[in-house]
Amino acid sequence: MTGSTASYPVVLRFEGMSPSELRRYEAHMLRTGGDLSHVDGD
Structure with missing residues (x-):
């Protein structure tokens, strides 16, 4: 859907x-x- 905005609930x-x-x-x-070494630093 071009040009539309979607809204999503946030909890x-x-x-x-x-x-x-x-x-x-x-x-x-x-x-x-x-x-x-197992930790992703990004």
Whole structure:
């Protein structure tokens, strides 16, 4: 359909995190050690 715009519903879900979960999340995001060759850096 040329010239038309489609609209799609967007659903966002947020869940609370405890302080210990936040520490684990941050540690995961900042990790630098180990073999990371399986990670797509793009």
